[in-house]
Structure formats: C-alpha cells, structure tokens
Amino acid sequence: MNIFPDQSLSSCFLQHQKDLMQFLTYKVQCAETATDLTQETYLRVARHRKADTIENMRAYLFRIANNLALDHLRSRARLLQRDAGPVTDDFICEAPEPESVLANRQQLEMLEQIIYGLPPKCREVFLMCRVEGKSHTEIGDALGISPRTVESHMRKALEQIRKQID
Incomplete structure (x- = not known):
C-alpha cells in the first residue's frame, strides 16, 4: 500500500532527500537531529492528501523542513533557558563552616x-x-x-x- 496519494510527491521527496538532509544539518548543526527532522518531513509529506494543489513540490518540502528546524531550535532555546545546564560545585552555595567564620572574624x-x-x-x-x-x-x-x-x-x-x- 502506498502512503502517498500522489506518486510525484513521493518521488520528489526521494529526489531531494539528500538536499533536505544537508539543509537541515546546516540549519540545526547536528547530523542526528537533521536525520530525525528529515524523517519527520517525510511523515508530514506522507499525511498530505492534496498533492495536486502543490505548485512547487521542492519548495513545499523545504518549507516543511525549515518549519520543523525552526520549531526544534526554538524548543532547544527554551530548554536551555529553563535549564542552565548541569549543576556543578561552582553553583552550589554552601554555608561556611563555623570554624572558618570564627577565624575570619578574628582576622x-x-x-x-x-x-x-x-x-x-x-x-x-x-x-x-x-x-x-x-x-x-x-x-x-x-x-x-x-x-x-x-x-x-x-x-x-x-x-x-x-x-x-x-
């Protein structure tokens, strides 16, 4: 069973898959993420039922890929904003030991x-x-x-x- 309603959309994706992968790798700076986004682009294209209404299929594919990349970058930025990274000893605020407090006062x-x-x-x-x-x-x-x-x-x-x- 062919999941593409229009064979030309399927062949367009296969024809431009390598270009999409390069575009996404450049956009997100990660080959693994680019692979995932390329697969997600395929899934989005596969769900599209009105392929005959698309005037420029290549542009359509790249628009989907670009939107997915932007969504990924935004979510990564939100994650980095929310999570400043792993907690290290530099960030831990330890109360000074009573002996050092006393020694500092005496000094x-x-x-x-x-x-x-x-x-x-x-x-x-x-x-x-x-x-x-x-x-x-x-x-x-x-x-x-x-x-x-x-x-x-x-x-x-x-x-x-x-x-x-x-």
Whole structure:
C-alpha cells in the first residue's frame, strides 16, 4: 500500500532527500537531529492528501523542513533557558563552616586593631585609599597634602600592617 496519494510527491521527496538532509544539518548543526527532522518531513509529506494543489513540490518540502528546524531550535532555546545546564560545585552555595567564620572574624578584628593603631594621618590616608578607593591625587587634594606625602603615608601604613601581621 502506498502512503502517498500522489506518486510525484513521493518521488520528489526521494529526489531531494539528500538536499533536505544537508539543509537541515546546516540549519540545526547536528547530523542526528537533521536525520530525525528529515524523517519527520517525510511523515508530514506522507499525511498530505492534496498533492495536486502543490505548485512547487521542492519548495513545499523545504518549507516543511525549515518549519520543523525552526520549531526544534526554538524548543532547544527554551530548554536551555529553563535549564542552565548541569549543576556543578561552582553553583552550589554552601554555608561556611563555623570554624572558618570564627577565624575570619578574628582576622578582621585583628586587622581593625592594626589599622586603628596606625598614626592618625597614616590611618586616614590608608582608609581613603583602600576603603574609599580614592587616588593619591584625590586624597592629597582632600587633605591638603601633596601626592608624594600621600605615598609616604601609604608606604608607612603598609609597612606597619605587614610587621604586625607577620
């Protein structure tokens, strides 16, 4: 039993099957998917009962194949949007261990003590530079000192912090 109501539609599909496969492979960038879509194109063509109303059978075949490829690409895009991929350790948000929280707090307290133990001008320059992110020129303008003096205060602050931490 022939599933095609019109033999010319069947022969048109067979004649252009290789071209359809190449077209779909280019469109979806996957040979296996292109094979599946070519088969689906065949099934769609096979269901068509009014082949005599088709003016350009080749164009009709490629329109079906293109629509199937677009549907596939849209569903893949939706899937990728919904599923960002496999869960890896990079995405897992683990609560820090209590010991590391305590150690970090102790380090922070020690660093605060060291910073507040600096001479007032060094401390002010250090905080403006490292906390507020100001440049040496901006700090100098704000404090009424030269950028070289700012550099000197920063050097002194960093040396004292390194000594205290070591």
